[in-house]
Structures are given as structure tokens and as C-alpha cells.
Amino acid sequence: MKKVLFLVQGEGRGHLTQAISMSQTLRDSGYQIVAALVGGAVERPIPAFFYDQIQAPVEAFSSPNLVFNTEGKVDFKKTIVHHLPNTIHFGKSLKQINQAVKRYKPDLIVNFYEILGGLYNWLYRPPVPMVCVGHQYLFFHSDFPTPKEGYIDHFLVNFNSRLTALGAKKMLALSFDALSDQPSKQVYVVSPLLRHDVHSLVISQKEYILIYLNHPALYGQILEWHLKHPEVALHCFWSKSDALPEEKIDETLTLHRLDGAKFLEKLAGCKALVTTAGFESVCEAMYLDKPVMVVPIHYEQACNAADTERVGAGVTAKRFDLSVLMDYLPQHQPVGENFRQWCREGKKQWLAHFESAV
Structure with a gap:
């Protein structure tokens, strides 16, 4: 039985529900989910539904998250300023991930768009392959219709996506419909992950x-x-x-x-x-x-x-x-x-x- 460890970006509910769906699919196919490590802000607890449905040990770790202004819009400047003093905590999180990989000895790491997952893979070079999952990887696809305005934001989003996938074997790009794979970019188009x-x-x-x-x-x-x-x-x-x-x-x-x-x-x-x-x-x-x-x-x-x-x-x-x-x-x-x-x-x-x- 192959063992899989999940790294999940805990901002919002999207990546959490993707992980739940993937755990169900893998378990039905004979895989074992040994643990789910969820990154996010310390002050925002992991939702109870994730603990209830993932059916695996869950560990939380401190990870960069978006900071919003009073209108609920993302403020990139505040996001950067907010996280600069917390870099030491993120270093501890990388060590926590490494300890978990050594403890659980997975055959595969699946990273649901967690930036520290990519940095861990690059800095620690574990002997375990990593596959990354996220809709954001579709933005690298030549046929994806990205908005014309917001060039800087476009660069920042794709830069962040690259960081999440450092050293990954594949980027599995979730899509509303079928587009062709682009192996030269390590982008493989797949259908969405819906909970059973x-x-x-x-x-x-x-x-x-x-x-x-x-x-x-x-x-x-x-x-x-x-x-x-x-x-x-x-x-x-x-x-x-x-x-x-x-x-x-x-x-x-x-x-x-x-x-x-x-x-x-x-x-x-x-x-x-x-x-x-x-x-x-x-x-x-x-x-x-x-x-x-x-x-x-x-x-x-x-x-x-x-x-x-x-x-x-x-x-x-x-x-x-x-x-x-x-x-x-x-x-x-x-x-x-x-x-x-x-x-x-x-x-x-x-x-x-x-x-x-x-």
C-alpha cells in the first residue's frame, strides 16, 4: 500500500475540499493518507469539517497568508509587511514539515498550493517525489484566457505558483473543461476535485x-x-x-x-x-x-x-x-x-x- 502525505494551503476552503476529495479517491484505489499538514495564519483555525472528513492525522503549521484591507480586498503591500517579522516562524514550519516526512515515510507528497511545500522541496531535497495540485497552474497554459490588465499581479501570482512547485515532478492544473497537456511546462490538465x-x-x-x-x-x-x-x-x-x-x-x-x-x-x-x-x-x-x-x-x-x-x-x-x-x-x-x-x-x-x- 503506497503512502501519501498531503501539504495543504489552508486559506479559504478550496484547497481543503480538494484535499478531502483526493483523499477519498486515493483511499478507494488502495492508497493510505498518512497525514495532512495544513499551512495558514495561526489566528485562523483549521475548519472543523476538514478534521471530520480527511480521515488522517492533521497538523497545522504557520505559513504566509494573504492580508485584506477593510473592504475585503487583498493588499499585497500589507501582506509583505505583515510577514517579514514572521520569517523565523516559517523556518520552524519547514523543519516541522521535514520531521513529518521523516516520521511518516510517504511514497509521495501531494502539495495543494502550499508555498512552504515548494520551499521545503527545494531546500531539503527529500527522496520523495512531489506532485502539485491547483487551478492556478492552469495560468501557465498558453490557451488560458488571463485578464489583460494587472500585469504586475499576473507576474506575482505566477511567481507564487512557481514557488509552490519548486522541484515538483508535475503540476496538475485543475480546469473547468478539457485543455491539452503541455508537458514542456510540466502542466497537465485534469478535471476538478469534487467531494464525493x-x-x-x-x-x-x-x-x-x-x-x-x-x-x-x-x-x-x-x-x-x-x-x-x-x-x-x-x-x-x-x-x-x-x-x-x-x-x-x-x-x-x-x-x-x-x-x-x-x-x-x-x-x-x-x-x-x-x-x-x-x-x-x-x-x-x-x-x-x-x-x-x-x-x-x-x-x-x-x-x-x-x-x-x-x-x-x-x-x-x-x-x-x-x-x-x-x-x-x-x-x-x-x-x-x-x-x-x-x-x-x-x-x-x-x-x-x-x-x-x-
Whole structure:
């Protein structure tokens, strides 16, 4: 039985849910997940759903994370300034990763876009192959439609992606649809990683809009729109650390603490999804034939937003003005059938890439 160790970037829920899905696929194919090491800010705990579903020992370590301004937008300058004094902690994290690799003796390391994973692979040169997984690696693909504006941001995102994949055998690029592999760039296009729970959901369409916020500061925009349109029912999941499991603001606005199973249940029954252009959430919505409105808060998500519109999954907005979604809904055409077929083809692809790496 081959042993696999996961390194997971813990910012948001996307990479965490990808790791859960991958653990399920590998376990079904006879692999053992020996541990999942999750990087992130110390003050932001790993969500409970990850502990519940990964079915492997979980270790947290300090890792660089994005810093947001008061409007919920990423502030790259503040991000750099914030992390400069913490470099000594990141050095300790690299040692922690190395100790875990020695202790668990994996046959393969799968890195879900964790920057310290790439730096560890480059500095420590472990005798274990590393494969990197992430939608961001698709940005290296010559056919991917990146936004024309934001050249500096484009460079920074790709530079960060390179750091996560230092010394990796392959970069497995998650994509909404099939694009050709580009082996010369070590880029291999694969279908998205969806949790097994998604496949068994009963789809319905009720009248509420589902919202996912990866930063609490964005809630103000939701509340502003809600007060003007109280007739529209909203269920909002947010990542506030001290949030109640469920908080009913009024008759048509309910807040929920981040909960993977509950989120999927609400997604299966919603009219549409509103989110910050995170790849994983859009994929789940596409699979369930739910139109989306995406509001990118940094360049990486702007790329996701452009791709979301390219494949017909939904519409992009500059802020959480849900009127943009309401105007879009009558013209939306379902894309779920083609997307589900692409996902069904994925398991053999994934296993073939892992077997070749080991």
C-alpha cells in the first residue's frame, strides 16, 4: 500500500475540499493518507469539517497568508509587511514539515498550493517525489484566457505558483473543461476535485440565494444590498472565527458558520450561488447546475472569474450587488451535463499521474 502525505494551503476552503476529495479517491484505489499538514495564519483555525472528513492525522503549521484591507480586498503591500517579522516562524514550519516526512515515510507528497511545500522541496531535497495540485497552474497554459490588465499581479501570482512547485515532478492544473497537456511546462490538465458528497446530493430549486464569503469584511456589502431588497431570501456562509453555527438576522437573511456538509445541502437547493470567484465553489455549483455570480477580490480570482464566464457558468460583478445576478438569471443556460461528464473522466487521469510520479 503506497503512502501519501498531503501539504495543504489552508486559506479559504478550496484547497481543503480538494484535499478531502483526493483523499477519498486515493483511499478507494488502495492508497493510505498518512497525514495532512495544513499551512495558514495561526489566528485562523483549521475548519472543523476538514478534521471530520480527511480521515488522517492533521497538523497545522504557520505559513504566509494573504492580508485584506477593510473592504475585503487583498493588499499585497500589507501582506509583505505583515510577514517579514514572521520569517523565523516559517523556518520552524519547514523543519516541522521535514520531521513529518521523516516520521511518516510517504511514497509521495501531494502539495495543494502550499508555498512552504515548494520551499521545503527545494531546500531539503527529500527522496520523495512531489506532485502539485491547483487551478492556478492552469495560468501557465498558453490557451488560458488571463485578464489583460494587472500585469504586475499576473507576474506575482505566477511567481507564487512557481514557488509552490519548486522541484515538483508535475503540476496538475485543475480546469473547468478539457485543455491539452503541455508537458514542456510540466502542466497537465485534469478535471476538478469534487467531494464525493456532491455526487449524492438531491438537487432542487428553492427561492433563496446562497452566498459564500471567504472574508468577514465582505459581509457589509451583503447587508447593504439586503436592506434594499428584503424580499429576497439569503443564506450566507462566512469564515468569521467566532461566528455562531446559525444566526437569523431577520426573516430573509440567515448567517451560517463555515460547515462543509451544510453548505453543500444549501447549495443543492438554492436558486443561485454568489461567491468570491473561488474555483472549488464554482465547480460545485456547475456540477449541480446552479448559476453563479462571482466577485473577484484579487487577480487570481479575476482569472477564475474570466474563466467562469468563458464556460458559461455565470456572471462577474465588481462588488456584492446581487442585482447583477438577478438580471443575469433569465438568460442563464445550464452547463452541468458537460461538466459532470468531464468530472467522471477524472479518476483514471489522476491515478495515472500519481502512478507515473511514484
